[in-house]
Amino acid sequence: xxxxxxxxxxxxxxxxxxxxxxxxxxxxxxxxxxxxxxxxxxxxxxxxxxxxxxxxxxxxxxxxxxxxxxxxxxxxxxxxxxxxxxxxxxxxxxxxxxxxxxxxxxxxxxxxxxxxxxxxxxxxxxxxxxxxxxxxxxxxxxxxxxxxxxxxxxxxxxxxxxxxxxxxxxxxxxxxxxxxxxxxxxxxxxxxxxxxxxxxxxxxxxxxxxxxxxxxxxxxxxxxxxxxxxxxxxxxxxxxxxxxxxxxxxxxxxxxxxxxxxxxxxxxxxxxxxxxxxxxxxxxxxxxxxxxxxxxxxxxxxxxxxxxxxxxxxxxxxxxxxxxxxxxxxxxxxxxxxxxxxxxxxxxxxxxxxxxxxxxxxxxxxxxxxxxxxxxxxxxxxxxxxxxxxxxxx
Numbered sequence: 001x002x003x004x005x006x007x008x009x010x011x012x013x014x015x016x017x018x019x020x021x022x023x024x025x026x027x028x029x030x031x032x033x034x035x036x037x038x039x040x041x042x043x044x045x046x047x048x049x050x051x052x053x054x055x056x057x058x059x060x061x062x063x064x065x066x067x068x069x070x071x072x073x074x075x076x077x078x079x080x081x082x083x084x085x086x087x088x089x090x091x092x093x094x095x096x097x098x099x100x101x102x103x104x105x106x107x108x109x110x111x112x113x114x115x116x117x118x119x120x121x122x123x124x125x126x127x128x129x130x131x132x133x134x135x136x137x138x139x140x141x142x143x144x145x146x147x148x149x150x151x152x153x154x155x156x157x158x159x160x161x162x163x164x165x166x167x168x169x170x171x172x173x174x175x176x177x178x179x180x181x182x183x184x185x186x187x188x189x190x191x192x193x194x195x196x197x198x199x200x201x202x203x204x205x206x207x208x209x210x211x212x213x214x215x216x217x218x219x220x221x222x223x224x225x226x227x228x229x230x231x232x233x234x235x236x237x238x239x240x241x242x243x244x245x246x247x248x249x250x251x252x253x254x255x256x257x258x259x260x261x262x263x264x265x266x267x268x269x270x271x272x273x274x275x276x277x278x279x280x281x282x283x284x285x286x287x288x289x290x291x292x293x294x295x296x297x298x299x300x301x302x303x304x305x306x307x308x309x310x311x312x313x314x315x316x317x318x319x320x321x322x323x324x325x326x327x328x329x330x331x332x333x334x335x336x337x338x339x340x341x342x343x344x345x346x347x348x349x350x351x352x353x354x355x356x357x358x359x360x361x362x363x364x365x366x367x368x369x370x371x372x373x374x375x376x377x378x379x380x381x382x383x384x385x386x387x388x389x390x391x392x393x394x
Contacts, residue, residue, distance in 0.1 A: 006033040013038075014085020015373050016360035019127075019380035020387075027388045038081035041088045048186055050194040053230040055089045062089065067266045071321035076228060077266055078328060086328065087373050091197040091229070096124050097368025097375050100213055108337040108365035113346020115336075115382075123378045137258035143352035147341035148334060152251040153367055155217070155327035156270045158280055158320050160240040160287050161224055161304040167236055168299060169222030170198060174231035198223060204245070204370065207286035214369060216283045217243040224304070227325050237304065240290075242283040243327050245369040248273040253333050270324045280320045281313050329372040334362040347390070348383045359383045 008024060010017050013036035021034040038061060045051030046061070055061050056078055065077040080086040102117040109115055131144035173182040173193035186194035199221050204214035224237040251269035256262045271277050284306065291300055302308070306319040334343040334350075343350060344363055350356040361376045363383075368375045 004033075006031045009033045009035065011035050012085065012360065013083050014080060014360065015087040015376045016380035018084060018087075019377050020359050020384045023381055023384040024388070027385075028391060030391065036083055036085075038083065038085075041083045043082070044187075046082070046084075046088050048183060048194050049092060049197045050182070050186075052089055052091050052197060053225075053228065056228045057230055065263055065266055067268055067326075070268070070270045070324065073322070075268075075270070075325045077268070077326055077330070078228075079330075087377070090328070090371070090373055091199060093197075093199075093202060093371040094128075094374045095202075095368070095370030096378075097370050098213055101366060101368040101375075104366040105336070105364070108335070108342070109346035110338055112338060113336075115346065120375075120378050120382055123382045124374065127377055127381060133255045137255055139255075139258055143350070145343050145351060147343045149253045150250070150341070151332040151335045151365070152253055152266070152268055152330060153247055153249060153332050154251075154268045154270070155243045155245065155329045155367065156247055156249075156268075156276065156280065156324045157241050157243045157327040158284065158324050159225065159227075159305060160242060160284060160291075161237060162291060163224075163235050163237045163301045163304055164222075164299050165236075165301050166299075169236045169238065171223050171231065171234065171236045174223060175234060198225075198229075205286075207282050215245055215279055216286070217245055217370060218283070218287065219243070227323075238300070240287045241327075242280065242287060244276050244279045244283070246367070247276045249276050250332075268326065268330065270326075271321055277317050277320060280324070281316045284316050284320070327371075329361075329367065331361040331364040331367045331372060334358045335365040336363045337365055347386045357383070357387065359387075 007030035010021050010032065013034050017034060021032055024030055024032055043061060045054050061080065061082040063079040063081050065079060067075045067077050080089045082088050099117045102115060102120055105115040131141045134141050170193050172178045182192055182194040185192040199219045201220045203218045206212040206215045219241040221239045223231055223239060224233050224235065225239040226232040249269045249272035251267040254265045256265050271280060290296065306316060310316055310319050336342055336344045336346060336348060344358050345351060348357045348359055348363055350358060359380050361372055
């Protein structure tokens with residue numbers, strides 16, 4: 001075992017960890033160790049925009065977590081295991097979030113820190129219950145921080161899918177030789193179907209009031225996608241992935257046993273609150289109205305999911321529970337705040353432990369209204385600037 005010593009050890013070279021290491025290297029003379037379980041990001045699929053769908057279904061660059069049953073079915077809960085983490089295997093959507101999201105972060109820490117949108121905007125622009133569990137498994141408790149693993153929340157996603165007439169869309173490019181041709185074309189000319197992530201538009205809106213803060217995010221892909229956002233079937237079609245932006249449901253992550261290599265127990269509690277279910281049902285009704293407009297209705301052959309036989313709110317709600325899954329945006333299990341259950345303070349220092357900070361998406365007290373990669377990188381840079389300040393004072 002190496003006996004090398006470092007001033008700062010960063011565990012996890014994901015979207016946040018890489019930013020932390022880079023910022024520290026640029027602004028301090030500290031020796032830094034960046035530890036990552038996965039490989040370097042040399043896989044060509046990482047560097048082909050449409051390649052993320054291939055990566056998600058294989059073992060090499062992902063932790064293949066599963067949730068505990070959600071409404072009777074376990075859900076895949078993938079996480080990046082490669083240099084760059086989720087930022088290397090995601091669909092490359094850069095979304096800051098809404099001003100209200102960061103206002104909630106500021107409310108969580110009050111006047112003990114600076115986490116408002118005004119505080120983070122320059123950063124965006126620059127880069128544009130565990131003690132009992134541990135004892136049960138025979139693990140020594142250093143600090144009893146009951147909030148660790150709690151407050152897990154994520155963007156629940158449901159797919160509305162329809163078949164279309166003719167050969168519209170990307171289905172042919174996602175099958176057999178079509179995939180090889182699209183990949184080779186991208187490598188040579190950097191254009192064609194593989195030059196994008198398969199998602200043609202992303203919209204944020206409130207079905208009840210278009211002037212209000214958005215409650216739903218919709219991804220439009222001209223292809224039939226499965227739960228892992230990979231192509232499925234051979235018929236041409238369209239998929240609308242509908243995402244509840246501000247879920248009220250909260251879940252948890254807990255230990256399965258004392259073996260650190262064992263997969264944890266993950267309960268995202270998708271659609272656990274009635275308000276989330278209503279938002280999902282409303283989004284399905286809204287996208288059906290969009291599909292009924294002449295410009296789309298003229299090319300749609302038939303609705304695949306939920307299907308024309310599912311019409312009432314109760315029927316749509318039951319369908320939502322059967323199919324809801326993750327948008328791969330888990331946050332919040334080491335949330336920052338002022339209360340005693342907050343795991344970290346406004347400078348992301350773990351309460352009760354000297355020299356330990358958490359700098360990643362788990363510190364978010366509330367999820368942002370959109371993809372979480374950009375906010376994670378922003379918070380990492382913002383928090384590391386605080387760390388540098390503290391190091392210079394010490």
